[in-house]
Amino acid sequence: MNNRDNLISIIVPCYNEEHAIPYFYKAITEHSTLMKNEFGVDFEYLFINDGSVDNTLTVLKEYASKDNRVKYISFSRNFGKESAMYAGLKNASGNYIAIMDADLQDPPYMLTEMYKTIIESDYDCVATRRTTRIGEPPIRSFFARCFYKLINRISKTDIVDGARDYRLMTRQMVNAIIDMGEYNRFSKGIFGWVGFNTKWIEYENVERVAGETKWSFWKLFLYSLDGITAFSTIPLALSSILGFLLFIIAFILVFVIIIKTLIWGDPVAGYPSLVCIICFLSGVQMFCLGILGQYLSKTYLETKKRPIYIVKESNKENYQ
Structure with a gap:
C-alpha cells in the first residue's frame, strides 16, 4: 500500500x-x-x-x-x-x-x-x-x-x-x-x-x-449561462427555429394583407403597428445574435489557450 x-x-x-x-x-x-x-x-x-x-x-x-x-x-x-x-x-x-x-x-x-x-x-x-x-x-x-x-x-x-x-x-x-x-x-x-x-x-x-x-444574483445568473452553453446546443437550434417561424408568419401575413386589400380595399395598417412589428423583430434578432455571441465568445476563450x-x-x- x-x-x-x-x-x-x-x-x-x-x-x-x-x-x-x-x-x-x-x-x-x-x-x-x-x-x-x-x-x-x-x-x-x-x-x-x-x-x-x-x-x-x-x-x-x-x-x-x-x-x-x-x-x-x-x-x-x-x-x-x-x-x-x-x-x-x-x-x-x-x-x-x-x-x-x-x-x-x-x-x-x-x-x-x-x-x-x-x-x-x-x-x-x-x-x-x-x-x-x-x-x-x-x-x-x-x-x-x-x-x-x-x-x-x-x-x-x-x-x-x-x-x-x-x-x-x-x-x-x-x-x-x-x-x-x-x-x-x-x-x-x-x-x-x-x-x-x-x-x-x-x-x-x-x-x-x-x-x-x-x-x-448576477454572478449566479452568469454562471447558469455558462452551464447552458457548456452542455447544450439547444439555444442555437432554438434561434434557428424561431427565425423560421417568424418567416412563416410574415409570409402568411403578406397574403392576408393582399387579400384584405383586394376584397375590402382596406389599406395597410398605419405607423404604430409598423413600429411595434419592427421593435419585435429587432428584439428577436438581437436575442438570436446574443445566443450566437455566447457560443462564439466561449470558443474564442478556448482557442486562446490561457491558463x-x-x-x-x-x-x-x-x-x-
Whole structure:
C-alpha cells in the first residue's frame, strides 16, 4: 500500500474566508481524528486561496506552520471558484478527494458516510444535494429551481437539482475530470458528463458559519449561462427555429394583407403597428445574435489557450 492509498485530500476553495477558516479547521480536524481512529485514514487539507484581499492567506500560513497536513496554493488574482476547484483536483495527493466549502455549509460529519459508501460498494463518487433552501432569498431559490429544470430538459448531462460541489471521489474519477482541461468550466456538468457511479446523499441546507456569500444574483445568473452553453446546443437550434417561424408568419401575413386589400380595399395598417412589428423583430434578432455571441465568445476563450489559473505561492511541493 503506497502513502496515498489511505489518504483523503480535502480541497477547500477560499475567497475572503479569514473569519470562516478557523471554524472550518476546528471542525474538519476533529472529524478527521474520528475517521482516522475508525478507518485508519490520513488527511490532507488543501486550501486554494483564490486571490483573497483579506487575511485569508495569513491565516492559512499560520495553520500550515503548526499542522503539516495543511497545504495551500495561492493564486496571483481571483480566478473564480471553478479554477480553484480545478487547481485543487490537479494537486491533490490522496486516493480519495473531497471538495468542501470553508463556510461549513458542507457538514464534515457526512464524510464518514461518504467514505464508507465508497469503500464498501462499487460507487466512484458520493455527492450531496440540498433538500431545502432555508435561509436563501426566495427569488434566488425560484430561479435556481427553474435553471435545473431547464438544463435537464435541454442537456443530455444529468445535473441534479440542489446539487452541491461537496462530494468525495475516487482517484480514477478525479483523473477523468482533470483531463477535461477546458477553460470555460462548469463543474456540476463536468461531474455528470464524466460518468462513473454516483450515490446522492440528501441533507437540509446549513447557513454559513461566518462571513458573507460571494455569489450575488448576477454572478449566479452568469454562471447558469455558462452551464447552458457548456452542455447544450439547444439555444442555437432554438434561434434557428424561431427565425423560421417568424418567416412563416410574415409570409402568411403578406397574403392576408393582399387579400384584405383586394376584397375590402382596406389599406395597410398605419405607423404604430409598423413600429411595434419592427421593435419585435429587432428584439428577436438581437436575442438570436446574443445566443450566437455566447457560443462564439466561449470558443474564442478556448482557442486562446490561457491558463486556468496562475499560482503565486504555495507550501505544497511540485504544485502544478
